[in-house]
Amino acid sequence: MLNNVSDTLRIDTAVLEAWRADEDYDYAREMVQSDFSLREWIYMQIDNIFSWIFGSRFYTDNSTFIWCSVGVVFIAAVLAFIYYKKPVLFGTGGRTVQEYEVTEDTIYGIDFPAKIALAMERCDYREAVRLTYLYALKDLSDAGRIDWQPYKTPSQYIAEVGTPEFRTFSNHFLRVRYGNFIATEELAYEMQRLRHTVINTCVNASEGGEQ
Numbered sequence: 134m135l136n137n138v139s140d141t142l143r144i145d146t147a148v149l150e151a152w153r154a155d156e157d158y159d160y161a162r163e164m165v166q167s168d169f170s171l172r173e174w175i176y177m178q179i180d181n182i183f184s185w186i187f188g189s190r191f192y193t194d195n196s197t198f199i200w201c202s203v204g205v206v207f208i209a210a211v212l213a214f215i216y217y218k219k220p221v222l223f224g225t226g227g228r229t230v231q232e233y234e235v236t237e238d239t240i241y242g243i244d245f246p247a248k249i250a251l252a253m254e255r256c257d258y259r260e261a262v263r264l265t266y267l268y269a270l271k272d273l274s275d276a277g278r279i280d281w282q283p284y285k286t287p288s289q290y291i292a293e294v295g296t297p298e299f300r301t302f303s304n305h306f307l308r309v310r311y312g313n314f315i316a317t318e319e320l321a322y323e324m325q326r327l328r329h330t331v332i333n334t335c336v337n338a339s340e341g342g343e344q
Contacts, residue, residue, distance in 0.1 A: 238263070240271035240281060249325075258316040259309055265324040266306040269299075269331055276336040296334055302327040 183199060184192045192199065245268035252261040270290065274281035279293045287303045305324055308314040 238267055239283065240267050240274060243267070243271075245271065253318075253321060256318070258318055258321040261321040262306060262309045262316045262324050265321070265328050266302070266310075269302065269328045272332050272336055278335050294331070294335055296331065298327060298334060299331045302331055 183196075186192075187195070187199065243264075245264055249261050249264045249268065252258070252264060266287075270279065270281055273279045273290075273294065279290050281290075287307055291300050291303050302324065305320060305327070309316045309320070
């Protein structure tokens with residue numbers, strides 16, 4: 134048996150430190166998580182852009198206001214895009230919209246009472262609303278209360294007549310005709326009632342004053 138055998142396995146600390154300093158031997162770096170954050174990087178890029186656009190001094194003093202304004206504009210843009218793609222989501226009062234082909238309107242050569250009665254019989258209340266409005270325009274035109282022209286808008290007739298009843302009457306027509314609001318039986322009868330009120334107020338009253 135050999136005694137006092139010297140230990141031949143010795144660590145060379147200088148070589149060990151050299152290896153530790155050499156990145157080729159730094160195997161532990163693959164285990165370390167990166168501090169990189171995509172969200173922070175994007176924020177920094179936007180921050181630099183704003184600083185370049187507004188100037189570093191102005192941006193530093195008003196950064197909160199600028200970021201809030203950008204947020205409001207972004208939200209408004211998103212809502213506008215959604216409204217453009219899905220306008221039905223923004224319907225008011227739980228009302229639904231209905232497809233309707235808009236054709237040219239005329240007040241001449243039409244038997245309005247018969248046409249309106251036929252539309253009510255077949256439950257075509259949208260057509261009944263349209264015809265009732267045109268019927269009123271014909272009476273107003275015949276009485277000289279409006280200057281009917283095919284290119285004129287309901288807003289122009291509202292300005293010519295100038296009564297609250299006719300404004301309400303016209304707004305119902307606009308919502309159904311061009312706003313794609315669904316027309317109900319109640320609305321069709323309401324339009325007929327308003328037509329009588331408008332004619333009695335604007336036509337019959339003026340004829341009585343002339344006599």
